[in-house]
Amino acid sequence: MSNPTQHIAVYQRRRAALLAQMQHAGGGVAVIEAAPELHRNADSEFPYRFDSNFYYLTGFAEPGAALVLIAGEQPQSILFCREKNEEREIWDGYRHGPAAARELFGFTAAHDIETFDATLRELLANQPTVWTLMGAGLDGRIAKGIEHLRERSRNGQLAPGSVRDLAPVLGEMRLIKDVHELAIMREAGRISAAAHVRAMRHCKPGLREYHLEAELLHEFRTQGAESPAYTSIVGTGANSCILHYRAGNTEIKNGDVVLIDAGCELHGYASDITRTFPANGKFMGEQRAIYELVLAAQEASIAAVRSGRRFSDYHDASVRTLTDGLIQLKLLEGTVDGAIESLAYRRFYMHGAGHWLGLDVHDAGEYMDVNAPYNPEAPEAKRRARRLLAAGMVVTVEPGLYIRPAKDVPEGFWNIGVRIEDDIVVTESGHENLTRGVPVTVAEIEALMRR
Ligand SMILES: [Mn+2]
Structure with a gap:
């Protein structure tokens, strides 16, 4: 402290x-x-x-x-x-x-x-x-x-x-972070990014999930963070598709994807990063296709995190990109608008694209535009407009896709769970990404894991 x-x-x-x-x-x-x-x-x-x-x-x-x-x-x-x-x-x-x-x-x-x-x-x-x-x-x-x-x-x-x-x-x-808070959150983001880098470097088939959890903890504590901000998720293979999984004792197998959602708490402030990477260091076939799609969705989402846009806009951007990609991969049928309207995408993307971040990992603050009308007839997520983003707010941006085994899904996609999450500050002129100290592109991750 x-x-x-x-x-x-x-x-x-x-x-x-x-x-x-x-x-x-x-x-x-x-x-x-x-x-x-x-x-x-x-x-x-x-x-x-x-x-x-x-x-x-x-x-x-x-x-x-x-x-x-x-x-x-x-x-x-x-x-x-x-x-x-x-x-x-x-x-x-x-x-x-x-x-x-x-x-x-x-x-x-x-x-x-x-x-x-x-x-x-x-x-x-x-x-x-x-x-x-x-x-x-x-x-x-x-x-x-x-x-x-x-x-x-x-x-x-x-x-x-x-x-x-x-x-x-x-x-x-x-909700509006002051200079003092942003300085701490920048540092928390830097330490958490270093922890993810450390876990990726150490990963190899044959280790167990808790080995990677230990690498995260090592980095948090040696850099002075008090603790994890929440229970670290390290899920390999099928466990990558369990949203609130915790690091367990499952063996990491060649051909698995490993999903890590973990961040440290520094001076009381949370950071919250998710990265997904191949256990053996090389994205293959369907893994790569799903990963590239989630990354494209995250990029579209981050672009929508700006002062004056609504909190819901970046979620909506991720839904559109993911739905379009799922149709191209033949995991969904019909038109993009149709699959969004029918909520068909929710089979693979069932959570929101992010939340406020601060002293609490799901931080305090109203999400709704309290002056907007309430419409009980609308679908649940649309009954009241979400508030406008403003400079000083900090959000996570974390779209994902989770593909469980099913008869109507080609086997190559089974047990691929991918989420990519960064911590983003809304600034006067755009945004600041606090957590890009850990690589995110396929090429960068593969390069890091080769070393
Ligand atoms: Mn989060």
Whole structure:
């Protein structure tokens, strides 16, 4: 982890921006909790991962913490965190404690988390609105605080009259990445690309999927990334056609394609790359045809990632290219428009072309154009228009084709699953590809694997 206290201003700016929006919407108090620690088994915990929203606003990565923001003439940001405790710190590690945390992270005030519930009641008093991430676990405690105030209304204190969801507000903020975030994401993309290169170089028939997973992990950790951003997918042969497969123990066979979907998390930010390559280093016949088609679809998609285009445009571009190619390969019948209209392509391409990327691999932020009309008669994916892309958004572009054994499919195509995924920043004038440090063309991949 980088040291977020070197970037206090970044987090202070985000809190100020949120407070300004709250103030604009009538004021109130926002309450956001840190993620809990999760028990794994016996005396073991899962590695701790902070809550993305909490971290976005604080840079504070300890569990047992909460943030309270109070809008107003003099906005306040108050941290609750664990007190210093020498005994616990010997076993579990360093704690800042409220005093040092306030100083280092630039909060208005900081208190012991043990006082959170009691203090929250006081902070909610006489406020018009409570802002919270609805459904994220604090709802009950906020309701208790409101109930407490109502029961004591004779003393003149008023309970908040409304509760508002912070998720859409924070989603909009997180959707547009700032300079600080883009710098980290560039580095995460570079490390993940190096990991894919390493896995391709090491691949040869006779190894097992977990061997390649180990190469990915080696590169992530030796370059300082905290962990994979999600469970790495390494699927060989038939496993390449299982969308949420994980690296298992299947032997990589001569003639297989190997699909790797993996990316590191660096300073909390995800990267997300997929590459597909031949186990023996040489694309053959049908493998090559499918690969070239998916690559053409990805190129058409990336060209549609521009400010002012809709989020759905790059998916639609991939559908058109893939459907056209599938008809030429005689895997689909009829016309391109017909096969798109009937959704016939979904037999081989059953997922969307991408998603937002950031602190979460499927990052926060609305996909819909919330001002567009809702049409319940339209096909599901077309009931409301997707939003326009804008500079600072980061998306993945990841079309794929997955061909399972079937009587009506020539055997040469069986068990070929190909997906190609890169991380793309929407810029003022076009886009920036964060993950082209790993080769993508047939010639480049074959050249890399020959070495
Ligand atoms: Mn992805």
